[in-house]
Amino acid sequence: MKNLLTALVLLLAVFSIQAQELPSTTLKTLEGKQIDIKDAVSKEGPTVISFWATWCKPCIKELTAFTDYAVDLEDDFGAKVLAVSIDDTRNSARVAPLVQGQGWDYTVLLDENQDLKRNLGIVNVPFTIVLNKEGEIVWKHSGYSPGDEETLAEVVEEVAAGKTPSH
Amino acid sequence: MTKLSLSLLALLVATSLVAQSQETFGGQLHGNFQLDGQLYLRDEGIDPSGEFYPDERFLGQGYANFVYTQGNFSGGLRYENYQNVMLGFPEGYRGEGITYRYLQFKQDNLDITVGSFYEQFGSGMVFRSYEERGLGYDNAMDGVRVKANPAKGLYLKGVLGRQRFYFEKSPGIVRGIDAEYNLTEFMPTLDSLGYRWTIGASYLSKYQRGNDPFLVLPENVATAGVRTQFTKGPWALQAEYAYKANDPSADNGYIYKDGNGFIVNLTYSKNGLGLIAGAKRIDNMSFRSDRNGSTIDMLINYLSPTTQVHTYALPALYQYATQINGEEGIQLEANYKIKRKTKLGGKYGTLISANYSVVQSIHKSFVDPSNDTLRVLQGYNSDVFERGDIPYFHDFNVKVSRKVNKRFKYTASYLNLFYNRSVLEDGLGDEAIQNNPENQKLLSADVFVFEGLYKLKSKHYLRSEVQHLGTKDDRGSMAMMLLEYSIAPHWFFSVQDIYNYGNPDVDQRLHYPLASVIYTAGTSRFQMSYGRQQRGIFCVGGVCRVVPPSNGVSFSLTTSF
Numbered sequence: 001m002k003n004l005l006t007a008l009v010l011l012l013a014v015f016s017i018q019a020q021e022l023p024s025t026t027l028k029t030l031e032g033k034q035i036d037i038k039d040a041v042s043k044e045g046p047t048v049i050s051f052w053a054t055w056c057k058p059c060i061k062e063l064t065a066f067t068d069y070a071v072d073l074e075d076d077f078g079a080k081v082l083a084v085s086i087d088d089t090r091n092s093a094r095v096a097p098l099v100q101g102q103g104w105d106y107t108v109l110l111d112e113n114q115d116l117k118r119n120l121g122i123v124n125v126p127f128t129i130v131l132n133k134e135g136e137i138v139w140k141h142s143g144y145s146p147g148d149e150e151t152l153a154e155v156v157e158e159v160a161a162g163k164t165p166s167h
Numbered sequence: 168m169t170k171l172s173l174s175l176l177a178l179l180v181a182t183s184l185v186a187q188s189q190e191t192f193g194g195q196l197h198g199n200f201q202l203d204g205q206l207y208l209r210d211e212g213i214d215p216s217g218e219f220y221p222d223e224r225f226l227g228q229g230y231a232n233f234v235y236t237q238g239n240f241s242g243g244l245r246y247e248n249y250q251n252v253m254l255g256f257p258e259g260y261r262g263e264g265i266t267y268r269y270l271q272f273k274q275d276n277l278d279i280t281v282g283s284f285y286e287q288f289g290s291g292m293v294f295r296s297y298e299e300r301g302l303g304y305d306n307a308m309d310g311v312r313v314k315a316n317p318a319k320g321l322y323l324k325g326v327l328g329r330q331r332f333y334f335e336k337s338p339g340i341v342r343g344i345d346a347e348y349n350l351t352e353f354m355p356t357l358d359s360l361g362y363r364w365t366i367g368a369s370y371l372s373k374y375q376r377g378n379d380p381f382l383v384l385p386e387n388v389a390t391a392g393v394r395t396q397f398t399k400g401p402w403a404l405q406a407e408y409a410y411k412a413n414d415p416s417a418d419n420g421y422i423y424k425d426g427n428g429f430i431v432n433l434t435y436s437k438n439g440l441g442l443i444a445g446a447k448r449i450d451n452m453s454f455r456s457d458r459n460g461s462t463i464d465m466l467i468n469y470l471s472p473t474t475q476v477h478t479y480a481l482p483a484l485y486q487y488a489t490q491i492n493g494e495e496g497i498q499l500e501a502n503y504k505i506k507r508k509t510k511l512g513g514k515y516g517t518l519i520s521a522n523y524s525v526v527q528s529i530h531k532s533f534v535d536p537s538n539d540t541l542r543v544l545q546g547y548n549s550d551v552f553e554r555g556d557i558p559y560f561h562d563f564n565v566k567v568s569r570k571v572n573k574r575f576k577y578t579a580s581y582l583n584l585f586y587n588r589s590v591l592e593d594g595l596g597d598e599a600i601q602n603n604p605e606n607q608k609l610l611s612a613d614v615f616v617f618e619g620l621y622k623l624k625s626k627h628y629l630r631s632e633v634q635h636l637g638t639k640d641d642r643g644s645m646a647m648m649l650l651e652y653s654i655a656p657h658w659f660f661s662v663q664d665i666y667n668y669g670n671p672d673v674d675q676r677l678h679y680p681l682a683s684v685i686y687t688a689g690t691s692r693f694q695m696s697y698g699r700q701q702r703g704i705f706c707v708g709g710v711c712r713v714v715p716p717s718n719g720v721s722f723s724l725t726t727s728f
Binding site: 093103119122139142167 | 396
């Protein structure tokens, strides 16, 4: 029994140490072109993937609050921010005008059938993940409350410096 | 036992070593878990007769998803558990079991899924299977899906299967094909000129046995749709048309009329300006894999609403839901960011948005009931160019958001709402209303919302909302106050009170206080709330469910890995 427990603990440990990657999943650009998420991430620096929707108020707050940080992180560390909208096809027509109206500068991708959301086991938006430049998932966060953008910026800086995120 | 455990251990150690050195070996496991529960308290204020008070006192439900991907292979399953289903969720969710499982692999431009899957064709007017767990909506397909990319820019999909109906399957079979052609990928000239052009077409048929003693029911019912998306610079045009063959159903009163739907959207996005103009008309487009289905059960297609979704608590009490038997409407929306460091825009810029949407019935001239045969066949005639005369909904709103300084941000909104309660709450048909227009229950309301966000110090924020809904109709006017204190990244506290001071029934002029605390750690989140919940309509997308009033302690745990 004790051995079995040890085996179980080890099994969990295996899953936790193992670097997680993005599962290959097809998304759409705003122009209607299909693209694999793995080809959209940055190879030079960390990538932030923020899952959002036009009807999700905290998501819009998070992305708006993060705009100022994103500019600096991009310039200083070659970071890239992907805003992945999980809006369905009807609402996806509203995505581009909303992005412009908010003055966001992010690369926006559409996950209309929510395939990536499902493949990553995401329950609700907003949901944020950070990848290092090797493409490994190093940080995940669910939900948004004001101030989270500060934590996210710190995490991206740490990842860019090759450190393990402290939060 | 020891031997087995030891060999397991050895295997695991080996796997972990390999996994670390070679990521492709181990594959990726992702998943999530959610558990909700509520302890209900008897509250005579909101529920004098006790009709909404559950026998169980405590209700809880949850699920877990697991998705494993390794290279071109993936597989997953979901376990669901309802002990018993919580108030406001469809009653069909009782019990527990594995409701979703699939295997998928990709090879030679083919993508094959067997088991459960979610898929959609175009905007979903012909076919969309999807889930909205928070709403209890799930019409997952169980069968086979094949996706192929036989030529550059050409994407094909084929589906075959039955839909989920709680812990069972729909009686009807669904089979469909879809083709999408990205002309830009095919013709590089288009691309170099800056055009992006996609066209698509779909065809779907359902089969359900018909053994009605009186009606000769069509057992095979087909729908077809065409669509296009065209973009050039800041402009984008999307249009879709769908046709459905005659399909007598509980929704349309078993008439043999065919159905059709049309949606068009034109958008412009450039330099901080976003504009949307949309129009749609649907006529008799209810389509289910069981002709006797109702509410949110076994819908094959998805007729998206063309109204804005409101998330502030008071306007969200009167949300619009698509009327699948017929509606027409337009939506206009503008978003603009006034540049920073301008006189109007202030130091940080200012966001302004305005939205107008209106939905009404389509024109219907009902066949005289005395002419019985024709009545059963056609039901009504509709003239596309004539306007319907029953107003369903309208919403005009403006919103201004501005960051005043480093510590303070605000959003001020005004909304004018019109909501036809007879149609949207009671589900009355057009004919009943046309015969008796003065008995309609309508609601007009003016709503003001002011939201402020104050940064107290690094990672400490206070958010407040003041809302007022002014109306003489339904439950009368309400005022609301909310305060939230968040300490990033872990803690979140919130208190709110809605005061229904204008209720025409003096005994129902109640307060609805609610307090919550949320703790977040990475991807895990624990929420606990205590207080009163108003009767309301909870909507996601175009689908809504009625939530009865309740009082009690609720909790929710979600996590994902």
